[in-house]
Amino acid sequence: MRVLVVEDDREAATWLAKGLKEAGHIADLTGDGETGLALAREAVHDAIIMDRMLPRMDGLTAIEILRAEGIMTPVLILSALGDVDDKVRGLRSGGDDYLGKPYAFAELLARLEGLHRRRASEPPVTRLKVADLEIDLLARTVHRAGKPILLQPREFKLLEYLMRNAARVVTRTMLLENVWDYHFDPQTNVIDVHISRLRSKIDKDFDKPLLQTVRGAGYSIRAD
Amino acid sequence: MRIDLKLLRTSTFRLAAVYLVLFAVSVSAVLAYVYWNTAVLIERQSDDTIAAEVRGIAEQYQQRGIAGVIDTVASRSQESAGAVYIFTNALGRRMAGNLPSLPVEAVGEHGWIEFSFPLETSRGLDRHTARAFYTELEDGYRLVIGRDVEERRQLASIIRTSLVWALGLSLVLGIGSAVVVSRNFLRRIDAITGASRTIMAGNLSGRMPVSGTGDELDRLAASLNEMLNQIERLMSGMKEISSNIAHDLRSPLTRVRSRVENALASGRKADYQVALREGLDDIDRLLTTFNALLSIARAEAGQTSEGLKPVDAATIVSDVAELYGPTIEEAKGSLDVELAQGISIRADRQLLAQAIANLMDNAIKYGSDPTAARGPLISLRLTTSGRDAVIMVADQGSGIPAAQREHAKERFVRLDESRTQPGNGLGLSLVVGIMKLHCGRLDLDDNRPGLVARLVLPRLERTA
Numbered sequence: 001m002r003v004l005v006v007e008d009d010r011e012a013a014t015w016l017a018k019g020l021k022e023a024g025h026i027a028d029l030t031g032d033g034e035t036g037l038a039l040a041r042e043a044v045h046d047a048i049i050m051d052r053m054l055p056r057m058d059g060l061t062a063i064e065i066l067r068a069e070g071i072m073t074p075v076l077i078l079s080a081l082g083d084v085d086d087k088v089r090g091l092r093s094g095g096d097d098y099l100g101k102p103y104a105f106a107e108l109l110a111r112l113e114g115l116h117r118r119r120a121s122e123p124p125v126t127r128l129k130v131a132d133l134e135i136d137l138l139a140r141t142v143h144r145a146g147k148p149i150l151l152q153p154r155e156f157k158l159l160e161y162l163m164r165n166a167a168r169v170v171t172r173t174m175l176l177e178n179v180w181d182y183h184f185d186p187q188t189n190v191i192d193v194h195i196s197r198l199r200s201k202i203d204k205d206f207d208k209p210l211l212q213t214v215r216g217a218g219y220s221i222r223a224d
Numbered sequence: 225m226r227i228d229l230k231l232l233r234t235s236t237f238r239l240a241a242v243y244l245v246l247f248a249v250s251v252s253a254v255l256a257y258v259y260w261n262t263a264v265l266i267e268r269q270s271d272d273t274i275a276a277e278v279r280g281i282a283e284q285y286q287q288r289g290i291a292g293v294i295d296t297v298a299s300r301s302q303e304s305a306g307a308v309y310i311f312t313n314a315l316g317r318r319m320a321g322n323l324p325s326l327p328v329e330a331v332g333e334h335g336w337i338e339f340s341f342p343l344e345t346s347r348g349l350d351r352h353t354a355r356a357f358y359t360e361l362e363d364g365y366r367l368v369i370g371r372d373v374e375e376r377r378q379l380a381s382i383i384r385t386s387l388v389w390a391l392g393l394s395l396v397l398g399i400g401s402a403v404v405v406s407r408n409f410l411r412r413i414d415a416i417t418g419a420s421r422t423i424m425a426g427n428l429s430g431r432m433p434v435s436g437t438g439d440e441l442d443r444l445a446a447s448l449n450e451m452l453n454q455i456e457r458l459m460s461g462m463k464e465i466s467s468n469i470a471h472d473l474r475s476p477l478t479r480v481r482s483r484v485e486n487a488l489a490s491g492r493k494a495d496y497q498v499a500l501r502e503g504l505d506d507i508d509r510l511l512t513t514f515n516a517l518l519s520i521a522r523a524e525a526g527q528t529s530e531g532l533k534p535v536d537a538a539t540i541v542s543d544v545a546e547l548y549g550p551t552i553e554e555a556k557g558s559l560d561v562e563l564a565q566g567i568s569i570r571a572d573r574q575l576l577a578q579a580i581a582n583l584m585d586n587a588i589k590y591g592s593d594p595t596a597a598r599g600p601l602i603s604l605r606l607t608t609s610g611r612d613a614v615i616m617v618a619d620q621g622s623g624i625p626a627a628q629r630e631h632a633k634e635r636f637v638r639l640d641e642s643r644t645q646p647g648n649g650l651g652l653s654l655v656v657g658i659m660k661l662h663c664g665r666l667d668l669d670d671n672r673p674g675l676v677a678r679l680v681l682p683r684l685e686r687t688a
Binding site: 102154180182183184185186187188189190193194196197 | 511512519543546547548550551554574577578581582584585588589651
């Protein structure tokens with residue numbers, strides 16, 4: 001994935017590029033809004049990481065111009081303004097996801113890859129499959145190795161989200177936002193318990209565990 | 225009375241001036257109409273009468289000659305009061321009439337003249353003004369027919385004078401009252417301006433003067449005062465927060481700093497790793513604290529992302545119950561949920577869920593009976609009480625002593641028992657802030673044993 005990073009904090013941008021490279025992506029860096037816009041117009045990137053406060057042109061304006069010109073490259077907005085209001089404004093201007101500073105790199109990477117994937121899989125899916133685990137989104141049924149598995153509605157939603165992001169890391173915050181629609185982090189490890197219950201239903205009776213814990217980041221459902 | 229420029233610029237004075245001009249114009253119009261109807265019309269009528277008389281005498285002259293004129297003039301001079309006549313021959317000798325001599329103004333063939341003549345009155349000899357028509361007949365005979373206009377002239381002059389006086393008086397009164405009213409107004413505005421200057425200078429406890437009459441200026445001052453109260457509350461909240469931040473963020477920062485310093489000094493890789501890992505944990509905790517502070521500040525300032533909307537209380541509570549249920553069961557505790565249906569409240573779903581979640585977090589952390597091997601026994605209820613909706617989270621832990629319950633709601637307060645548990649002492653403060661935003665309150669009570677926390681929110685009246 002080729003990522004355009006528009007960030008004026010040179011040190012932060014360098015770390016970001018380093019992390020992206022280590023994760024197997026290519027990063028192009030620029031420190032101001034106008035250059036960022038010019039590079040984005042070439043439409044060669046798979047995703048853009050855009051800071052909000054930038055010299056010469058602020059991030060939201062650049063996104064608005066891009067969208068007005070019909071360039072639909074997914075944008076992840078980074079901002080020190082982590083308020084929910086700012087988030088709404090950012091998404092309204094055409095951004096696809098919003099992450100407040102400071103952030104954990106794992107969170108950023110997970111969101112970035114999720115963003116790219118969301119764009120890539122435009123046609124509606126009705127069935128998702130990871131190894132021998134299969135879910136039918138219309139019938140709302142789950143099978144593993146042909147055997148039916150009964151899930152509670154919320155467990156189904158959780159599994160669906162994990163499977164839509166198969167092979168990618170999903171953070172606890174992403175799960176809270178997308179499965180429960182909560183934009184705060186509870187002090188208790190509530191998500192871990194939901195995951196372990198789901199795991200006991202889909203992995204316990206089978207040899208190969210699919211739902212894995214990624215230390216320091218979150219969870220991932222994967223075949224390997 | 226010194227009138228300064230500021231007074232002339234007040235809106236009251238300008239308004240008064242505009243009304244004054246309108247008033248003066250209408251008064252002048254009315255008086256001009258009265259004057260026209262009295263003085264001018266009467267004068268014109270009398271001119272018409274004189275003209276008619278002239279025509280009558282001209283007829284006499286044609287029918288009967290000079291003698292006819294003399295007769296008519298003589299008889300009219302006797303009978304009509306206020307009329308003046310004189311008929312003279314070519315030598316200027318009076319042939320008939322009640323004027324002693326031909327007025328000197330009567331020169332030329334004919335025309336209108338005004339002259340003064342002596343008149344015997346009860347007070348003696350007066351000079352009166354007459355208006356007359358003068359005409360020259362054949363052979364140097366001259367005839368003057370007129371009316372004594374002295375009284376009418378005096379009346380007209382009285383009308384004119386009173387016109388000017390009335391106008392002058394109304395102008396003076398108008399300007400005077402405008403000045404008085406504007407001064408009064410200006411004095412109160414000056415008081416308000418003065419008060420706002422003091423406040424701007426830093427005295428936030430200053431307030432606008434209220435006269436007590438309940439007029440529009442009082443209403444303005446009262447609402448400004450309310451605004452100032454709110455600002456003062458927010459400011460003192462800010463001050464409290466910043467001193468709390470200074471106090472409570474400084475110690476973890478110091479810890480991180482000394483850890484990094486020690487690791488650098490030791491130079492061993494193993495120490496680096498420990499310092500970095502623990503430093504990361506500390507920084508994450510700091511960020512959590514920081515975000516919680518910001519959330520409290522936003523809630524207390526009345527900011528909400530989604531705004532308060534009518535929502536079904538049971539849905540919000542059961543969503544939180546569903547999120548926490550497995551965790552409580554996993555900890556060998558139990559969550560007992562009882563929700564009354566059909567209760568509508570005005571709330572921000574995110575914030576209210578967060579408030580309930582904070583209470584659940586506390587109940588899980590402190591709600592286990594310390595002697596028993598069981599986990600937390602928590603009950604979550606949604607009920608109504610009068611016009612309020614009540615969300616209750618009760619545990620059977622050791623509770624909070626009555627004397628410390630209010631104290632527990634304050635920022636960064638961690639009661640002795642909780643110091644061993646992770647946390648930042650902001651959970652209940654955020655709940656209090658969120659409740660304030662929802663026009664509700666947080667009550668803490670004894671659950672015998674344990675703590676019962678109640679979120680009390682105003683219910684929405686059902687619109688049938």
